[in-house]
Amino acid sequence: MDAKEKLNILKDKAISSIKTCVDNRINDLVEDNPKLKIASKYIKRGVKNYITEEQHKFERMIDNVALFICDENGNIDTEMLFDDLMTMFREMDEANFNIKSIQCSIGKGVIRLELPKDALITKLFFGDIGAIRITEADFMELKDLFIEN
Structure with missing residues (x-):
């Protein structure tokens, strides 16, 4: 299997996981x-539609970093x-970004999605949870899923 095929398998595994x-x-x-x-x-x-x-x-991001994460045989x-x-996730300073109309931040080991407080649809779907936090534990689950696939 050549490096390009391995990279395509990596992309499929990543999205599926x-x-x-x-x-x-x-x-x-x-x-x-x-x-x-x-x-x-x-x-x-x-979320699936967004993904x-x-x-x-x-x-494309995976293609761009492949040079750095693959060895000479295309293995990772x-x-x-x-x-x-x-x-890097734990040590990085917090940085803000948006996903559609949701304000988010990443850094210090947490991705935080701040749900709009005054949007009716947000209240209907999420109640009053305020924010969704994605932590290192979530990424460890992702790692396990990725390795299993």
Whole structure:
């Protein structure tokens, strides 16, 4: 198998693992907030649609970093890569960004998605949870899913 084929497999595994991890995270959110049970199917649909919409950007990002993360045979040491990414994630200063109309931040080991407080649709789907936090534990679950696939 050549390096290009390995890179395509990596992209497929990454997208598949992200989708499964998101499903699991939403299930955890519903478990903690039973009122969100009905809304969870729409939340999952929205996230999956967003991932599909942005998939080409994610794949291009992988193509751009492949030079640095692959060895000369196109192999990737996923354990080392995840460990290094987690270290960088914990140590990076917080930076703000947006996903559609959601204000977000990343850094110090947390990705935080601040849900709009005055939007009716947000209240309907999420209640008063305020923000969704993605932590190192979530990324460790993603790592496990990625390695299993």
